Amino acid sequence: MFDDEAGAAAHWSCGTRRHAEIGYGRWLAYLRDHVTGALDELPIERLTRERVRAFIAVLRDEVRMTTAASIVDGVYQTARIMAPDRDWDWLRRFQRRLQNEAEPLNRYPALTPTPETYAFGIDLMERAKAAPSASHLLNEITYRIGLVIALLSLWPIRRRSLASLTVDRHLIRSVSGVTLCLYPEDTKSKREEAFAIPSELRPFVEHYLNHVRPRLMRAGQPGAYDHNAFWVSQRGTPLTADRLYASVRSEISAAFGKPMGLHDFRRSAATTFAIERPELARLIPCVLQHSTMDVADRHYKLAGSAKAARRYAKSLCELQDRVVPKDDYWNSN
Template identity: 30%
Template sequence: MTRTVRILPLEEWPAADQHMWRRATQTGGLFDDIGPLAHLAGDTLGMIRTGYAKWLTWLADVLPGAISELPDRRLTIVRYLEFIEANAHLSPKSQHLYASSTLRVLAACYPTVDWGSFRKIEFHLKQEADDYVSHRKDGRILSGQFVLAKSLELEAAAETIASPLKKALQQRNGTLLAFLSLIPLRRRTLTSLQLGESILFEDGDIHIVTNPELTKTKTYWNTVVPEVLVPSLQRYVSETRPWLMARGGAEHDRLWVTKDGMPLTGTATGTLIRNLTQDLFGVVISPHLFRDIAATTLAHISPEAVGHIRPLLGHNGHLTAEKYYNHATALEVGRTHASLIDSLKKDT
């Protein structure tokens, strides 16, 4: 079976599929037609679109005649199984992502079609994906207390550096790593933080507030910067960041900046954090792995601490009521996460 090595961009989809996708993701006001997928966050829609594009790309490569068929008529059990088989070289999670995304789009846009047989196949793939144990993260899920301690040590050691630029960059780097160890935001959210909008200084506290468009749950999420991080973050905001911005003549309100004071992009942030963690810990840790570190640390502390994982990571959980629990407890969870790590520090 031919392996798909490319993904059709939206503008190269068949006209019927482009129209279907736009209708499915259409947003609007109270009296407008809202698409069945419009409620999903941008990142989630991106993954679903990629999965469906994989399906179209495979069809174009293997069964080009099927492209002219209507979207709901193209998907047969035989073709679905062949598409899954074509992705057998991928991990079970990727296989499930592409198969489930294809089915999700079509089922949402053609709700009157009986998709029962396809759902059984998709459910089987999901079980295989859930049971799959990946070793990709082995050795990279470090202790949260260790990551925080080393990051703060890096930040404090910046004071001994003679070069103003190297001093500023090390102070920023240590603060950034410590920030992620306590507030493990997704990379896009991290690089979108803005002073005065998502970073607020009130009554001695520093509040982090993220807008719905930056969260997978499309709800507001907020927390208070733990006390252990406040001195480093205040030093960065009041001294380091202004110095770097003045150096490059930059003017903006983004929190994290480059050596020339320009906003750090998502790609640059990912590269920076991977390089820093390789140097500091001897292993490469991506921004997203800080979320695993935080969750694993809480899970190891005590059964009670497990309950803090969802609000800390901004997840809703399975019940609608939990979104209210998240909103009510997120402010305290930031403090609790830091205090739990600090208590472990004192016991060692």
């Protein structure tokens, strides 16, 4: 913070940097493949309206509109940092047009209700504990995935926050129980958050820490286990966010037939909350660490629609029970 030579993007988070890298990298790849000699020009000079229009035309054929908007936004963010004195409003307008055209995928059909995912996570852990000991760590891997699913069902934090958990810093044991903490640098909202492990889940967490995690740590090469990551891979190394995502998605898809990712646990929690306890929908921002009620209102409206659909279905069933057979219709009163 006292470095006068810090770059204009020094304040960017890792996620923002990665977003810019992906977008600008895609732009450079387009120039390499489609515009001869463009990479020999100065970075700012090669960024022209005509080339960006052609770049967008290629993106339209290759990716979804939401992805195209994200890529162009990465180019815009990089350009305004490299040349802050230039007018990049035209590039921003291009990105906004793509964003307005984009139609996000409807993720709700892919959601599994929170109570079902929680019960599934518990079932995975119980099956792994009861299974015969295996030398290839299949039981430990299954148990770990089950704990991830059960924990996310109750505490739907973001993927980066989940992967950042450590045993020595984020885990707090006390007389009252076990608490997991997140610090400002671990969250998108830059706010602290604490989650007290419920008594029902606490024995599973303790078993993971005392038995499953140590065995996974010992499976690694010498020196690989010199870390305090909460989630450990079968090689003894910290489990990455991408591997967490792939493992959970695979298990949920196999069990429920729905391609549910880590972020879908947040959608499912908010939707389940709003539908089952709509009078407490105002607590959704606290559950998801949001600063506004926009998401809560959206899920609250969804809850209203779901209730209306339930009432409609119930009315149809009641009406069907009272339907008079066609042959007796004209003889009835």
